[in-house]
Amino acid sequence: MKINKFKVHEKGLNRFFGPLEARIMDLLWEKEELSIKSVQTHLETDKAVSFNTVMTVMNRLADKGILNKRHVGRSFLYSPMLSREDFLNTQSKELTYELMDEFGSSVVVNHMLDALQNVDEGLVAKLEQKIKDWKKDR
Template identity: 65%
Template sequence: MKIPNFKTNESGLNRFFGPLESKIMNILWEGDEMPIRDVQHRLEREKAMSFNTVMTVMNRLVDKGVLQKRVEGRTSYFRPVQSKDRFLETQSKELTNELMEEFGPLVVSHMLDAIDEADEDLIAKLEQKIKAWKKER
């Protein structure tokens, strides 16, 4: 699943989702499968939110492929397709692949420049990854 509109001028989940979508995803990632009403109540702690608005946004998230919907009687239950960690891993991989396809060596160069600001653990992981990659070739 690829989120098509990555927003560079945002931060966190808002890079992939709208503000309300991000809040809904965080609520669902924190808990188990939930009906719309439960999500609405959690959102209302911050601001009054209509049931129909929450339902519309949650159904759009189903259409985007990030939520699954299960209907039991008259109640729809929703849960994320992936864990938050897996979602972020998938999206960052997609973004990296797109950058590599479009900009190639420039991306690698900029990533290496950014490593100057990284901690030693990240640099060690990168070295291990490069060694493993070389062995596979």
């Protein structure tokens, strides 16, 4: 599942989704599986959202392969195809590969190393070990 629009200046899930999509995904990651009506009911605690709007958004997320949709009785239940962690891992990996394709490996890796100035030494040690293992496997 590839998200086609990454919004650099947004925060959190809004980098990958529109605001309503992000709220729906947050809710489904928390509750695991819900009907459209249940999602609408949970969302209405913030502000009114029509059933048809929620249905359209959830069906589009299912069509994109982000949600699983299964028929139960007279309705459908929706659940995320990936956990939040797996989704974010997949998207960050995809973004890294795209950046490397567009700007070159050395530029991207150098910028990532520059960003390490603000991380703890434990992460740096893990990265050093990963590089050692990577070199060994080559």
